[in-house]
Amino acid sequence: MDQLLQFVFSGLTVGAVYALVALGFTLIYNASDVINFAQGEFVMLGGMVTVFAHAAGVPLPLAALLAIVVAVATGLAVHRFAIEPARGANAVTLIIITIGASILIRGLAQIMFDKQFHRFPAFSGEDPIAVLGASILPQSLWVLGGAAVIVAALWLFMERTLLGKAVRATAANRLAARLVGIDTTLVLALAFGVSGAIGALAGILVTPITLTSVTVGTLLALKGFAAAMLGGIGNPVGAVAGGLVLGLLEALAAGFLSSTYKDAVAFVVIIAVLFVLPQGLFGKRAVERV
Amino acid sequence: MLRVEGLRSAYGRIEAIKGVGLEVRAGEIVALIGANGAGKTTLLRAISGVQPITAGTILFEGERIETLPPHARVARGIAQVPEGRQVFGPLTVEDNLLLGAFRRGAEHAAEGLDQVYALFPVLAEKRRLPAAGLSGGQQQMLAIGRALMSRPSLLLLDEPSMGLAPLLVDQILEVVAGLRARGLTVLLVEQNAAAALAIADRGYVLETGRVTHEGEARALLRDPRLREAYLGV
Ligand SMILES: Nc1ncnc2c1ncn2[C@@H]1O[C@H](COP(=O)(O)OP(=O)(O)O)[C@@H](O)[C@H]1O
Ligand SMILES: [Mg+2]
Numbered sequence: 001m002d003q004l005l006q007f008v009f010s011g012l013t014v015g016a017v018y019a020l021v022a023l024g025f026t027l028i029y030n031a032s033d034v035i036n037f038a039q040g041e042f043v044m045l046g047g048m049v050t051v052f053a054h055a056a057g058v059p060l061p062l063a064a065l066l067a068i069v070v071a072v073a074t075g076l077a078v079h080r081f082a083i084e085p086a087r088g089a090n091a092v093t094l095i096i097i098t099i100g101a102s103i104l105i106r107g108l109a110q111i112m113f114d115k116q117f118h119r120f121p122a123f124s125g126e127d128p129i130a131v132l133g134a135s136i137l138p139q140s141l142w143v144l145g146g147a148a149v150i151v152a153a154l155w156l157f158m159e160r161t162l163l164g165k166a167v168r169a170t171a172a173n174r175l176a177a178r179l180v181g182i183d184t185t186l187v188l189a190l191a192f193g194v195s196g197a198i199g200a201l202a203g204i205l206v207t208p209i210t211l212t213s214v215t216v217g218t219l220l221a222l223k224g225f226a227a228a229m230l231g232g233i234g235n236p237v238g239a240v241a242g243g244l245v246l247g248l249l250e251a252l253a254a255g256f257l258s259s260t261y262k263d264a265v266a267f268v269v270i271i272a273v274l275f276v277l278p279q280g281l282f283g284k285r286a287v288e289r290v
Numbered sequence: 291m292l293r294v295e296g297l298r299s300a301y302g303r304i305e306a307i308k309g310v311g312l313e314v315r316a317g318e319i320v321a322l323i324g325a326n327g328a329g330k331t332t333l334l335r336a337i338s339g340v341q342p343i344t345a346g347t348i349l350f351e352g353e354r355i356e357t358l359p360p361h362a363r364v365a366r367g368i369a370q371v372p373e374g375r376q377v378f379g380p381l382t383v384e385d386n387l388l389l390g391a392f393r394r395g396a397e398h399a400a401e402g403l404d405q406v407y408a409l410f411p412v413l414a415e416k417r418r419l420p421a422a423g424l425s426g427g428q429q430q431m432l433a434i435g436r437a438l439m440s441r442p443s444l445l446l447l448d449e450p451s452m453g454l455a456p457l458l459v460d461q462i463l464e465v466v467a468g469l470r471a472r473g474l475t476v477l478l479v480e481q482n483a484a485a486a487l488a489i490a491d492r493g494y495v496l497e498t499g500r501v502t503h504e505g506e507a508r509a510l511l512r513d514p515r516l517r518e519a520y521l522g523v
Binding site: 162165168172175 | 338339340359360361364365369370372376377378379380381385386388389390392393395396436437439440
């Protein structure tokens, strides 16, 4: 029982990170039908920039802020220099462009940083807290709480502000959005910027637990994509649920089967979703969009 | 107010409008009629800037606008009620309307909301419901209301009667006729030629991408060739 609880804690912690990556996918997909595989690199930048700035003597909060700025700038640059020039290209072309962008970002990061694994200190100590016979790291609470705050803030922005409503309108009907005077190019740039910030925050929160290196982005992008598919691509609630479910499945597979299978879970999920429920757990978007 | 000259636009290699010219003067209701596939929607989309053009000019209040992005044209006073209504389905009725005023900012929206709700009281009743749940007629009212929220001087309407029951068609066209009294200029696209010409001052007939007839609405209604082709008599 306490062992199960232990797996649940670790599953929810990584699941929260997948959820944030999936949310980034969702934001950009809804604004443009682009599946942005550079999403994982934002998480990598969040961790790595914080690590190196902190190592150079910058206080941790400032280092984290710098990392967010770098990731947002990177997101905006991907939009401006990779997506925007290819406007009107088909979805597959755009996906390949984002994969190219992710390779470029990783390459530049390798030149600027190194290939080692790094971490910085947890925000409020490293001593595990005992809960019902299991234990949870204080940093796990930071990850879960941080993810909850990010999701809530994004929800408030989308539901309560005119700009957020314009993003949702663009997702619902791009032609109508342009006809009412929404600059949909700007909305897409906004989606890339916000996705960059969300990804960076995820990387900053989780690095003290999972460590980070310049190569973590690839697998995170795949897992975030699996989570988004599981939840029904384009559905933000589904993205969060899909991320948590994927994290739990991984932790249970690692705990009860073998940790060698952990990373296979995401691929099994992708294939299962494709075959069994192509709309995902919460999806009906594909129908709505037609 | 609006003058279109030599306008061409294509989908790939297929040219949908082939050198169209038309004029809409301030305070007029101008009807644009033509069979399915004639290019009416393409023309309206080009005027709003959501359809690329290959040649021609669009003058609005004396200035060329054909290179401006769509949002800049909305800001200048051109609003469109697109074919098939195109409401923001998952968003509430009120959010749809507020987004109509996107370029004007939230502070101007309240007054616009009151006016739209006065024009279409049923929208006020349903303000908190998702637009996707409205009936076809109500969605058409919402699409018109949303366009009015930008305070346009020129309103482009693409087949507002499409798919509606005859009673609703009359009601919608009555509202359109009433908009002129509020100082709006209207370019009305319809396949329902008789109904459109009945409320219009002038009309144009579009056939396979070209203007083939133009004139006073009353004269067009009497033209024997048009009566046979478009008025079903
Ligand atoms: N998205 C599109 N792709 C290719 N051809 C199109 C598209 N939309 C319209 N067309 C073609 O352009 C021509 C004009 O269409 P349209 O402007 O919709 O006519 P109307 O509104 O008068 O019915 C038609 O021949 C139609 O088949
Ligand atoms: Mg049409």
